[in-house]
Amino acid sequence: MLGRKLARRLAHDGALGPAPISQLSLVDAVPSDPLSAVLDISEPGAAAEALATRPDVIFHLVAVVSGEAEADLDKGYRVNLDGTRLLLDAVREVGGGYRPRVVFSSSIAVFGPPFPEAIEDDRATTPRTSYGTQKAIGELLLADYSRRGLLDGIAIRLPTICVRPGPPNRAASGFFSNIVREPLNGREAVLPVSEDVRHWFASPRSAVDFLVRAATLDASALDDRRPLNMPGLSATVAEQIAALRKAGGEEAVRLIRHEPDPEIARIVEGWPRNFDTRRAHELGFRAETSFDEIIRVYLEDDMER
Amino acid sequence: MLGRKLARRLAHDGALGPAPISQLSLVDAVPSDPLSAVLDISEPGAAAEALATRPDVIFHLVAVVSGEAEADLDKGYRVNLDGTRLLLDAVREVGGGYRPRVVFSSSIAVFGPPFPEAIEDDRATTPRTSYGTQKAIGELLLADYSRRGLLDGIAIRLPTICVRPGPPNRAASGFFSNIVREPLNGREAVLPVSEDVRHWFASPRSAVDFLVRAATLDASALDDRRPLNMPGLSATVAEQIAALRKAGGEEAVRLIRHEPDPEIARIVEGWPRNFDTRRAHELGFRAETSFDEIIRVYLEDDMER
Numbered sequence A, B: 001m002l003g004r005k006l007a008r009r010l011a012h013d014g015a016l017g018p019a020p021i022s023q024l025s026l027v028d029a030v031p032s033d034p035l036s037a038v039l040d041i042s043e044p045g046a047a048a049e050a051l052a053t054r055p056d057v058i059f060h061l062v063a064v065v066s067g068e069a070e071a072d073l074d075k076g077y078r079v080n081l082d083g084t085r086l087l088l089d090a091v092r093e094v095g096g097g098y099r100p101r102v103v104f105s106s107s108i109a110v111f112g113p114p115f116p117e118a119i120e121d122d123r124a125t126t127p128r129t130s131y132g133t134q135k136a137i138g139e140l141l142l143a144d145y146s147r148r149g150l151l152d153g154i155a156i157r158l159p160t161i162c163v164r165p166g167p168p169n170r171a172a173s174g175f176f177s178n179i180v181r182e183p184l185n186g187r188e189a190v191l192p193v194s195e196d197v198r199h200w201f202a203s204p205r206s207a208v209d210f211l212v213r214a215a216t217l218d219a220s221a222l223d224d225r226r227p228l229n230m231p232g233l234s235a236t237v238a239e240q241i242a243a244l245r246k247a248g249g250e251e252a253v254r255l256i257r258h259e260p261d262p263e264i265a266r267i268v269e270g271w272p273r274n275f276d277t278r279r280a281h282e283l284g285f286r287a288e289t290s291f292d293e294i295i296r297v298y299l300e301d302d303m304e305r
Helices: A002-013 A046-050 A066-071 A073-094 A130-147 A174-184 A204-216 A237-253 A262-269 A278-282 A291-301 B002-013 B046-050 B066-071 B073-094 B130-147 B174-184 B204-216 B237-253 B262-269 B278-282 B291-301
Strands: A057-060 A101-107 A152-158 A189-191 A198-202 A227-229 A233-236 A256-258 B057-060 B101-107 B152-158 B189-191 B198-202 B227-229 B233-236 B256-258
Touching (some): A046 A073, A057 A073, A057 A204, A066 A073, A066 A130, A073 A101, A073 A130, A101 A204, A130 A227, A130 B130, A152 A204, A174 A189, A174 A237, A198 A291, A227 A278, A233 A237, A237 A256, B046 B073, B057 B073, B066 B073, B066 B130, B073 B101, B073 B130, B101 B204, B130 B152, B152 B204, B174 B237, B204 B291, B227 B278, B233 B291, B237 B256, B237 B291
Parallel strands (some): A057 A101, A101 A152, A189 A256, B152 B227
Antiparallel strands (some): A198 A233
16 A cells, blocks of 8 residues: 555656656565566565666565464564565675665554653664564664665654555554544444554555655664654544544444454554654654544545545 | 583572473584584574473573674574574474473663663663674564463573683673783783773673573563563773772783774774663662672682682
């Protein structure tokens, strides 16, 4: 989803920062898009093939999502850890001074309880999912390879993307989008947690902005600390529902079915709720400041006709 | 070194906490000791072989040290990352409810600058060496496998062990021991950094205590945060030298040759100097409180005859 939106944005802009884009290659492990090459970078040799054109910037968004990485330990580690490592090693093996910017999409799932009032930039990563663990490991690899001058990496820890368009995926966080998107399109959605659950959000449009900014950032400003907590909006499910009411009326809100799921509630317990994203702010990253705004972005960019 | 000392302690005690020891197996990648099996756990199948006796407790001390992991990227990642992962996977593959305590010796090298006055328990891991990166990744794997109930891991972040007996190894931190051990034995030692360098120390005896305590600790007290910063002594090189003067006189101090090495100074810049180890303290871990005490332990345990 994010990859497609990013590609569309880059194709529209025709440039990345000051640099015109001469070539844009999409690579995916599954045939998700008619324009993307099907290549599983967790297979030996595949990453080298993906780098054949020596891109100046690599966006590494690949991931087995949280629900699936939790259900299938081997697959999660193979794709999210080995795949990332194979990609970084393939960059290293190019040699000859090749040192591309690698933008790695990490996640706030690298954090776990007990949570402070707001998570600061120097907070320890204590993931409570295999997905979060694999993202935290990817960050460490990226930072080490960057420090060694083998590539120029930036890891951005994305908030939960909301409102996510299209059909639900296997992410345990899916309901945060479902309870907005489905009612706005006249369909029922299940809310598996209580309304006082607080979480950290940004729109898909903001996420694409983050990726573009990370691609063009002056890395010397990072002082070798390569992971960055991205800005977002801290909101409760109740605040989500209030914004839905404003956008879609009471009939939209009535389409939310409360169906408590202790397993999802347990997973969500382990997710961060609020951040103090000072470093990202200083570097110019910005996100939405109200859930009304997040819904407006959905209506403008992704609302089904 | 630590493995041998630990084995001697366990053989002497005949028990680990309340449990008598029925069997003790030593495994090393190189023939370091006549009693240890030579097995490289980074080779496929080797970890399974090491687990043939189904130990209740596994001490995982294996490491390519910092200097070597920095010089040889592939070897460091193969032994320190792949070796650890193969060991944890071998435990998982035993199945049938096998869930041993795995004590993983991590390091304060998981931390990097900018440093606060004292590093607290929830500080982010931002290693400035490949060795520190590999240790941080090992901790994440251990925590995830523990959370999933596949094993019962504890990672202890050891201070720099001082005074390290025997000949120098390839650790960049070697000089902290050399400048004490060599003069006490009438030999010259090189000091490659300035005397105001501050660092975090514990004796080999304390490190063995940490390992034993970690092996017998009630893991429910960890609240799923599996890495623990170990207590230590924050001391400057000048304080080390003052303690050496008390123990060995001015003639010992005169054996220290000041030979500034900018490369080692640069590496040491990236190392932590002081900690607030509240969690470990609450769990009963204790270290030396003066460098005099650290030298006394050396004289009692390891002084060459």
